[in-house]
Amino acid sequence: MTSHRLSRRRLLASAACIVASSVSAHARIVSGAMPWSPSLANPPAPWRPGPWLFFSADEAATIEAAVDRLIPPDARSAGGKDAGCAVFIDRQLAGPYGEAAGLYMKPPFVAGAVTQGNQSANAPAALYRTGLRALAAFIKANFAGKSFAVLSPQDQDSVLSGLETGSIALEAINSADFFNLLLQNTQEGYFADPIYGGNRDMAGWKLVGFPGTRYDYRDWVERHNEPYPLPPVAITGRPDWTVRE
Amino acid sequence: MARKLPAKNVAIIGLGWTGAILAHELASAGLDVVAIERGPWRDTATDFPPSYAPDELRYAVRLDLFLRPEQDTLTFRNNLSQTALPIRHFASFLPGNGVGGAGVHWNGQTWRFLPSDFRLRSHLEERYGKAMLPEDMTIQDWPLSYDELEPYYDRFEKICGTSGKAGNLRGVKQEGGNPFEGWRSSEYPTPPLKQTLGPALFAEAARKVGHSPFPQPASNLSQAYVNPLGLRIGQCTYCGFCERFGCGNYSKSSPQVCILPALMRLPNFSAQTECEVTRINLDSSGKRATGVTYVDTSGEEWEQPADIVLVCAFALFNVRMLLLSGIGKPYDAQSGQGVVGRNYAYQTTSSVGVILKDKILNPFIATGAHGMMIDDYNGDNFDHSGLGFVGGGYMGAGQTNARPIQTRPVPRGTPKWGAQWKKATAETYQRGFSLSTHGSSYSYRDCYLDLDPTYKDRFGRPLMRMTFDFHDNELKMSAYLTDRLAEIAKAMDPVEMTPSPRKGPYNINIYQTTHNTGGTVMGADPASSVVNRYCQSWDVPNVFVPGGASVFPQNHGYNPTDTVGALAYWTADAIRQRYLKNPGPLI
Numbered sequence: 008m009t010s011h012r013l014s015r016r017r018l019l020a021s022a023a024c025i026v027a028s029s030v031s032a033h034a035r036i037v038s039g040a041m042p043w044s045p046s047l048a049n050p051p052a053p054w055r056p057g058p059w060l061f062f063s064a065d066e067a068a069t070i071e072a073a074v075d076r077l078i079p080p081d082a083r084s085a086g087g088k089d090a091g092c093a094v095f096i097d098r099q100l101a102g103p104y105g106e107a108a109g110l111y112m113k114p115p116f117v118a119g120a121v122t123q124g125n126q127s128a129n130a131p132a133a134l135y136r137t138g139l140r141a142l143a144a145f146i147k148a149n150f151a152g153k154s155f156a157v158l159s160p161q162d163q164d165s166v167l168s169g170l171e172t173g174s175i176a177l178e179a180i181n182s183a184d185f186f187n188l189l190l191q192n193t194q195e196g197y198f199a200d201p202i203y204g205g206n207r208d209m210a211g212w213k214l215v216g217f218p219g220t221r222y223d224y225r226d227w228v229e230r231h232n233e234p235y236p237l238p239p240v241a242i243t244g245r246p247d248w249t250v251r252e
Numbered sequence: 253m254a255r256k257l258p259a260k261n262v263a264i265i266g267l268g269w270t271g272a273i274l275a276h277e278l279a280s281a282g283l284d285v286v287a288i289e290r291g292p293w294r295d296t297a298t299d300f301p302p303s304y305a306p307d308e309l310r311y312a313v314r315l316d317l318f319l320r321p322e323q324d325t326l327t328f329r330n331n332l333s334q335t336a337l338p339i340r341h342f343a344s345f346l347p348g349n350g351v352g353g354a355g356v357h358w359n360g361q362t363w364r365f366l367p368s369d370f371r372l373r374s375h376l377e378e379r380y381g382k383a384m385l386p387e388d389m390t391i392q393d394w395p396l397s398y399d400e401l402e403p404y405y406d407r408f409e410k411i412c413g414t415s416g417k418a419g420n421l422r423g424v425k426q427e428g429g430n431p432f433e434g435w436r437s438s439e440y441p442t443p444p445l446k447q448t449l450g451p452a453l454f455a456e457a458a459r460k461v462g463h464s465p466f467p468q469p470a471s472n473l474s475q476a477y478v479n480p481l482g483l484r485i486g487q488c489t490y491c492g493f494c495e496r497f498g499c500g501n502y503s504k505s506s507p508q509v510c511i512l513p514a515l516m517r518l519p520n521f522s523a524q525t526e527c528e529v530t531r532i533n534l535d536s537s538g539k540r541a542t543g544v545t546y547v548d549t550s551g552e553e554w555e556q557p558a559d560i561v562l563v564c565a566f567a568l569f570n571v572r573m574l575l576l577s578g579i580g581k582p583y584d585a586q587s588g589q590g591v592v593g594r595n596y597a598y599q600t601t602s603s604v605g606v607i608l609k610d611k612i613l614n615p616f617i618a619t620g621a622h623g624m625m626i627d628d629y630n631g632d633n634f635d636h637s638g639l640g641f642v643g644g645g646y647m648g649a650g651q652t653n654a655r656p657i658q659t660r661p662v663p664r665g666t667p668k669w670g671a672q673w674k675k676a677t678a679e680t681y682q683r684g685f686s687l688s689t690h691g692s693s694y695s696y697r698d699c700y701l702d703l704d705p706t707y708k709d710r711f712g713r714p715l716m717r718m719t720f721d722f723h724d725n726e727l728k729m730s731a732y733l734t735d736r737l738a739e740i741a742k743a744m745d746p747v748e749m750t751p752s753p754r755k756g757p758y759n760i761n762i763y764q765t766t767h768n769t770g771g772t773v774m775g776a777d778p779a780s781s782v783v784n785r786y787c788q789s790w791d792v793p794n795v796f797v798p799g800g801a802s803v804f805p806q807n808h809g810y811n812p813t814d815t816v817g818a819l820a821y822w823t824a825d826a827i828r829q830r831y832l833k834n835p836g837p838l839i
Contacts, residue, residue, distance in 0.1 A: 038519075047298050050304050110341050113707065222302050224491065233612065
């Protein structure tokens, strides 16, 4: 969403410049009224179904298995896999987030105190690539040549716990950092608006009872202790609003 | 070589609250005004319409409306012995970007400082003696009084249409308002917002414990309102997407809603966006600004001559602008000499998490600023004798949101993932919420801003370096306030309660507030301030820093925006009524 926005703004700025006088900067000059013109808005780009954009097939199998242990399916709601968390992460990593767009990525990269924040030179996409390669190597070496996706749920959980606590060390990446990033992105996928590919059928919102983008609760502010009666709605509406052929 | 543009009377750096206020006041007085803003133009219909404004991932997690660190950031260290490292991703505080600035993404909490806050050092020394204050604490009196600023608070609140209940009208206490607040010349422009269950339960408990809770003053409006500029502000819908978001309902006060439509109609005003001012230019005497230099989107440099330069960026970047322009003597923490960058302060917040039994809080029915608060433990509203600290803050229950990526309370000891996590998340969402304290952050000799020796921005200019940590005084204050809040929380009969007083060291990676203050502080003495009581530079009198929180000598136990807006109007009056008649030092 970041680069899309900037490029469109830049385009507008330079288009404005062409008609401006020679003593004028490459800038948007606004005067006389609040500017408005049609189709200038910058809505989110919906995810598109289709093949993986970032993950290889093996990587995707690992991520799908992992998100289904981080958020397991149960009677309350779908698990991470069926809710689309792996698709969400794939699309995020293939986009501006994956390349750390907009962040300060100038050297020198120096490890500092914990209070000084993340100082990694690697963007999220690179962290996933390195982490998944290292995880595959670890599983292969310790589980008789297998891959993460075919391990039993119990073994998968113990590997994830090992990454979380750091008791499993990975090659070339801090295992806890990798785990935390994966957990954060999985939960983002489970609870973000479905427009980004996760939270399918608003599974995450139904789990907790979040009504989504209703945007107007004036009639319910003082109805204390009464359950909010309407089902969730997302940026693109609700599935049952769509006419099916 | 920069190309020179036709001269203007006034060049404004940054078009947020203070830039919009000054632009409107000075253009209305007939001056030719340009505002130069490094971020994009932003308005409700284009940037945050209701159809996609409520997008937690985009705005609250990926921080779409905020300054991108690749454009500008800071380096940070806790103390002078550390090497500062860049803030690669904003977290502890979130500087805004673009037209409207922080006025776009704020929560709307609209508090005045206490009368005693304005003479903090004198007040505390008179009441407790000089020995009460730590030797390295550098708090100082403001160079103006609450009484002088009151009309300007009133004016800013009327521009915003702030919703609340007065506790003190011209010295007469009012039932239902804040009994500790300074006198008000008029009631709030609109009545308080309604309360959701969480704040209502807090208020009941606070009364039980003997306090006087009152509705938090909010610039998310309880009803439609037309402000003195003729601009209409809508009624808040409790959508729960305020902080980090623009408001799609025109109901959260912002420059876009409250000022810009009137400002843009003035033919002698123009805004120039996506242009970053790189320095304020000085003449050969160094005592007069000749205008500003900025860089446009193509990388070309332009010089904008102007008679008056107003530094209206976010607090932190006001400080950097003066440092990069060589205006005022930079502060040196080793010697304690110099002023620019001195007395950087923050906010000392804490919380008490509560999980209630059998309640349906509907926590997503939320606004940035409704809620019930008590002010008994703010400033010097309580006797500090024997407590071992000074300062305080308001506390209580708001309900800013329950957006589920970032707000999912669970009982202590819950695993971070897996079946138990999922069960706890589902069962607690409706019953858990957080009470909070909003404590002061006094200034210290070793908390300051200067230029980083290593890291540079995209133009090769040094980043600003922040050196900051919480001091014992603030940590003791936070522990005391959090204990008091826990007493009230206990009276809510929670099944679980988790007090979290603020602990050191300060962590740049954990969101606390975007209330960064100081660095160009205002004062009566040029040896300990950058600007005088009219927010005018002591060194270059045609440069003003009109009311950004960078002029606060220290930070008090309230949100800064009301004081920022009041000081902007105060400065505008000083320029219109005094400076224009006789340009030069006002003191």
